[in-house]
Amino acid sequence: MIKVLIVLVAIVFVAQVVRIFELSNLITKTKNEVSDRSNHINGVLLLLSGIGLLAFFFWQRAEWMDETLQVAASEHGPIIDNLWDTTMGLIIVVFLILTPMLFGIAFFYRGKEDKKASYITHNNKLEFFWTAIPAVVLMALISYGLVVWGKIVNQDISDAMVIEIYAKQFSWTARYAGDDNKLGRADVRFVGGKNELGVISQKTKENQISAIEKKIINLNLDLKSSENPAEKKLITKKIDKLEKQKKTLITYFITTPMDKLLSAEDDVVTKELHLPVGKKVLFKFRSQDVIHSAYLPHFRVQMNCVPGTTTQFAFTPTITTVDMKKELNDESFEYVMLCNKICGNAHYNMQMKVIVETEEEYNAWMETQNNTRISNL
Amino acid sequence: MSEHGHHKENFFSKYVFSLDHKMISKQFLITGMVMGVIAMVMSALFRIQLANPGESNSILSTFLGRWAEGGVMSPDIYLSLVTIHGTIMVFFVLTGGLSGTFANLLLPFQVGARDMASGFLNMLSYWFFFASCVVMIISLFVQSGPASAGWTIYPPLSAVPETISGSGLGMTLWLVSMTLFIVSSLLGGLNYIVTVLNLRTTGMSMTRLPLTVWALLVTAILGVLSFPVLLSAALLLIFDRSFGTSFYLSDILVQGEVLSHAGGNPILFQHLFWFLGHPEVYIVLLPALGLTSEIIATNSRKPIFGYRAMIGSILAIAFLSFIVWGHHMFITGMNPFLGSVFVFTTLLIAIPSAIKVFNYIATLWRGNLQFTPAMLFSIGLVSTFITGGLTGLILGDSALDINVHDTYFVVAHFHIVMGLSAIFGMLAGVYHWFPRMYGRLMNLKLGYIHFWGTFICAYGTFFPMHFLGMAGLPRRYYSNSAFPMFDNLVDINEIVSFFAIAGALIQVVFFFNFFYSIFRGTPSPQNPWKSNTLEWTAPVERIHGNWSGEIPAVHRWAYDYSKPGMDDDFVPQTVPLKKGEEEHH
Numbered sequence: 001m002i003k004v005l006i007v008l009v010a011i012v013f014v015a016q017v018v019r020i021f022e023l024s025n026l027i028t029k030t031k032n033e034v035s036d037r038s039n040h041i042n043g044v045l046l047l048l049s050g051i052g053l054l055a056f057f058f059w060q061r062a063e064w065m066d067e068t069l070q071v072a073a074s075e076h077g078p079i080i081d082n083l084w085d086t087t088m089g090l091i092i093v094v095f096l097i098l099t100p101m102l103f104g105i106a107f108f109y110r111g112k113e114d115k116k117a118s119y120i121t122h123n124n125k126l127e128f129f130w131t132a133i134p135a136v137v138l139m140a141l142i143s144y145g146l147v148v149w150g151k152i153v154n155q156d157i158s159d160a161m162v163i164e165i166y167a168k169q170f171s172w173t174a175r176y177a178g179d180d181n182k183l184g185r186a187d188v189r190f191v192g193g194k195n196e197l198g199v200i201s202q203k204t205k206e207n208q209i210s211a212i213e214k215k216i217i218n219l220n221l222d223l224k225s226s227e228n229p230a231e232k233k234l235i236t237k238k239i240d241k242l243e244k245q246k247k248t249l250i251t252y253f254i255t256t257p258m259d260k261l262l263s264a265e266d267d268v269v270t271k272e273l274h275l276p277v278g279k280k281v282l283f284k285f286r287s288q289d290v291i292h293s294a295y296l297p298h299f300r301v302q303m304n305c306v307p308g309t310t311t312q313f314a315f316t317p318t319i320t321t322v323d324m325k326k327e328l329n330d331e332s333f334e335y336v337m338l339c340n341k342i343c344g345n346a347h348y349n350m351q352m353k354v355i356v357e358t359e360e361e362y363n364a365w366m367e368t369q370n371n372t373r374i375s376n377l
Numbered sequence: 378m379s380e381h382g383h384h385k386e387n388f389f390s391k392y393v394f395s396l397d398h399k400m401i402s403k404q405f406l407i408t409g410m411v412m413g414v415i416a417m418v419m420s421a422l423f424r425i426q427l428a429n430p431g432e433s434n435s436i437l438s439t440f441l442g443r444w445a446e447g448g449v450m451s452p453d454i455y456l457s458l459v460t461i462h463g464t465i466m467v468f469f470v471l472t473g474g475l476s477g478t479f480a481n482l483l484l485p486f487q488v489g490a491r492d493m494a495s496g497f498l499n500m501l502s503y504w505f506f507f508a509s510c511v512v513m514i515i516s517l518f519v520q521s522g523p524a525s526a527g528w529t530i531y532p533p534l535s536a537v538p539e540t541i542s543g544s545g546l547g548m549t550l551w552l553v554s555m556t557l558f559i560v561s562s563l564l565g566g567l568n569y570i571v572t573v574l575n576l577r578t579t580g581m582s583m584t585r586l587p588l589t590v591w592a593l594l595v596t597a598i599l600g601v602l603s604f605p606v607l608l609s610a611a612l613l614l615i616f617d618r619s620f621g622t623s624f625y626l627s628d629i630l631v632q633g634e635v636l637s638h639a640g641g642n643p644i645l646f647q648h649l650f651w652f653l654g655h656p657e658v659y660i661v662l663l664p665a666l667g668l669t670s671e672i673i674a675t676n677s678r679k680p681i682f683g684y685r686a687m688i689g690s691i692l693a694i695a696f697l698s699f700i701v702w703g704h705h706m707f708i709t710g711m712n713p714f715l716g717s718v719f720v721f722t723t724l725l726i727a728i729p730s731a732i733k734v735f736n737y738i739a740t741l742w743r744g745n746l747q748f749t750p751a752m753l754f755s756i757g758l759v760s761t762f763i764t765g766g767l768t769g770l771i772l773g774d775s776a777l778d779i780n781v782h783d784t785y786f787v788v789a790h791f792h793i794v795m796g797l798s799a800i801f802g803m804l805a806g807v808y809h810w811f812p813r814m815y816g817r818l819m820n821l822k823l824g825y826i827h828f829w830g831t832f833i834c835a836y837g838t839f840f841p842m843h844f845l846g847m848a849g850l851p852r853r854y855y856s857n858s859a860f861p862m863f864d865n866l867v868d869i870n871e872i873v874s875f876f877a878i879a880g881a882l883i884q885v886v887f888f889f890n891f892f893y894s895i896f897r898g899t900p901s902p903q904n905p906w907k908s909n910t911l912e913w914t915a916p917v918e919r920i921h922g923n924w925s926g927e928i929p930a931v932h933r934w935a936y937d938y939s940k941p942g943m944d945d946d947f948v949p950q951t952v953p954l955k956k957g958e959e960e961h962h
């Protein structure tokens with residue numbers, strides 16, 4: 001009933017609006033066509049809006065520039081930032097030339113009844129120049145960009161500290177490579193129990209296989225005590241599955257070379273990312289479910305984590321968390337790693353704290369992480 | 378050829394299963410507008426969420442019902458709204474709605490044909506489009522929610538329902554809908570191409586075609602070449618989802634279970650998707666540029682500056698658009714050298730784009746500008762094309778993309794350069810060709826109110842987003858409150874949301890004007906804008922076959938405005954060259 005009423009009221013309302021609208025058109029005797037007057041008004045408005053757009057632009061910069069990322073905290077960061085400033089400078093200059101030109105010309109040549117436009121079809125010389133100049137500028141910009149890109153992707157990583165960044169819905173985990181600086185092999189099929197990242201080692205294999213065997217024994221007991229044929233079938237199926245799983249694990253284990261198994265032993269798994277300042281790190285990214293993206297804006301680092309493959313990114317942090325707090329005059333500041341590829345409903349809250357500290361602090365912290373060493377799991 | 382005017386029409390053959398390009402174009406327009414309203418309301422809803430994270434809001438519970446229990450939107454529905462908003466805007470409004478409306482209306486008229494090459498395929502094209510819209514709408518109501526993996530539907534998120542609830546039935550319907558849409562777009566595209574190539578009237582050489590026709594032709598070619606790739610990507614995804622194949626999936630562990638998929642690669646999907654996806658942004662943009670070329674020339678009372686350069690840059694953009702898709706994938710772990718190649722090709726696109734901008738400005742220069750609403754929206758397009766295009770130089774540069782990939786900087790960039798430009802172009806087209814569609818004029822004053830409101834709100838909404846992005850705020854975030862580093866962005870978010878909602882409200886003026894004018898607008902003269910192109914030589918009444926007599930022959934290009942030595946400041950294409958008159962261009 002209420003709804004019908006609302007619809008009726010809406011109809012009456014629209015009808016009234018139409019009437020008022022038509023009457024006002026009658027009273028003001030508006031002709032429904034462009035006139036010198038409307039051209040003039042809109043021309044002025046265009047001029048004002050051009051000015052307004054520039055004013056808005058400068059206002060935003062004045063107001064919000066401080067809230068954008070400022071200091072880069074990695075070695076390659078300033079190189080990117082220089083390229084950024086150059087490109088941004090160029091863009092802004094072009095914006096500040098073209099916008100006034102567009103709105104200014106629109107205002108200046110606003111239509112008048114007695115005016116006639118010039119018949120100009122083209123101008124080869126002019127067109128040549130405004131093709132050639134952007135082309136030259138762009139070539140310079142492309143070259144500059146590619147040089148920077150090359151510096152970032154072709155770093156010497158032979159002595160970088162290797163850390164695996166492992167993504168899953170909706171958290172990050174880090175795996176340090178340990179004293180040998182080599183990560184052991186890992187696979188999602190080994191994920192289970194305390195072995196969150198599926199690292200393959202003698203220990204994890206034994207743990208998991210014994211867990212599976214225990215389950216199988218229990219199921220076999222259930223099978224004996226069960227009377228219901230449907231239930232029996234279900235249990236048999238479960239047992240088959242577990243047997244298969246066991247076989248897979250053994251296959252993976254056997255095909256893992258000995259040195260890989262050994263290098264897994266000293267890997268350390270952590271929920272917080274600690275980085276020694278001034279030391280190059282090589283992140284190796286993995287994901288267990290969907291694509292995530294590790295985004296560390298302060299370090300100018302971003303790389304997707306793709307299930308089924310590994311990706312990597314090398315960089316050197318240059319400012320410790322403590323120094324950054326001082327620099328920004330903000331005691332609560334922390335570096336973070338965000339997830340920057342839509343990955344599910346808690347995508348907006350997938351984060352890991354990142355702490356950059358001195359070598360000694362880092363070593364001291366690492367000492368405390370012994371219980372998450374693969375060999376101690 | 379009067380037999381065209383004479384066969385009996387009933388309600389169904391006239392308004393529903395019409396074969397007439399003019400009617401089909403209206404069907405596309407109205408459908409596109411309805412979809413546009415839906416997508417716009419969605420954006421207003423999720424902007425409310427972003428401006429007031431976690432606060433209860435009765436508007437949300439009214440619109441969203443159980444998706445916003447107690448007035449608080451759930452993260453799942455947030456992602457669904459973003460996904461469906463993007464999908465509808467890009468495909469249904471700015472591809473189906475824009476190309477469908479204006480290719481249908483203008484191609485036969487402007488090349489001088491009685492109708493499309495195949496009226497029947499044309500009708501099918503609309504009804505496939507309609508069906509795909511219906512399926513997409515239905516998907517909004519399924520229990521597990523509509524698709525929510527983003528409009529780019531990257532697997533595994535889109536492939537594995539356990540990872541997000543929208544990837545259940547909602548995703549299936551999304552894929553069905555898109556498949557129907559692709560069929561529609563291919564049927565339409567082939568038809569457009571054939572019409573332009575084969576049905577041009579006497580004298581209408583390719584270099585006499587109005588730029589609208591060139592733009593729509595190249596758009597259709599882009600669509601025909603790229604949509605099949607999206608179709609194959611979608612089909613493989615359907616296989617992975619429903620038939621256990623592993624094209625995109627490998628080594629996946631969800632909810633404690635390892636899936637049986639092995640050996641696939643999710644990045645393959647991205648390559649296929651963006652091989653369509655990048656040309657798609659030009660499928661959206663080129664028709665808008667074509668329409669405004671025509672509108673700006675007409676209302677400047679001046680030839681379009683650099684006609685041949687305009688055609689050349691359309692072709693260059695179209696060609697380049699097929700070899701730049703990797704700029705969406707710089708940080709997927711793609712080979713860095715390949716990344717470099719994509720940087721190179723991407724930044725090259727700036728050249729033809731710059732040429733187009735310069736030509737527009739040069740066309741305005743020394744003109745006698747008639748500020749109709751269509752003209753204002755066209756000038757608005759040039760402005761947004763400049764503002765949004767420039768930030769492409771940042772996103773196309775792989776090293777800089779590391780900073781802002783997938784942040785609000787991207788949202789700002791593509792909304793301005795693609796969203797706003799194309800919407801402005803489309804609105805300009807509606808204002809300009811409304812008399813051709815409905816035989817009446819839209820109200821001028823309301824048009825002005827609509828333009829100024831929209832223009833201001835558009836910049837107010839999207840310009841500040843650059844700063845959000847430069848502060849590192851990722852897109853597709855349901856809330857920014859999980860990270861203290863974003864706490865001081867609240868005021869920017871509030872400004873954005875204010876303008877977004879105001880901008881949505883101002884569209885009411887447009888819809889009122891549109892529907893009011895259909896029925897009660899001032900009757901239009903045959904050639905209200907004193908334009909040169911052929912559609913204005915046909916009578917105002919809608920007749921089958923467009924012209925009651927012979928199809929007119931064409932003697933000159935479309936841009937003889939203010940030509941010296943002529944009586945009027947326009948010379949329709951049908952007027953023969955005078956003795957000794959040169960055809961400039």
Ligand code: HEM
Pocket residue numbers: 416417420421424459460462463464466467471526527528529788791792795796797800838851852853854855877880881
């Ligand atoms: C009515 C005005 C509009 C507003 C206020 C608006 C707002 C937004 C916002 C805030 C987002 C990002 C949400 C997020 O990442 O969490 C978004 C996404 C998007 N919008 Fe719009 N938009 C509007 C119009 C358009 C138009 C005209 C287009 C056409 C190109 C468009 C296409 C998209 C696309 C493709 C996405 C990305 C969806 C995704 O991330 O999967 N929008 N919109």
Ligand SMILES: [Cu+2]
Pocket residue numbers: 167168169170291292293339340341342343347350
């Ligand atoms: Cu994630």
Ligand SMILES: [Cu+2]
Pocket residue numbers: 654655658701702704705
């Ligand atoms: Cu692209």
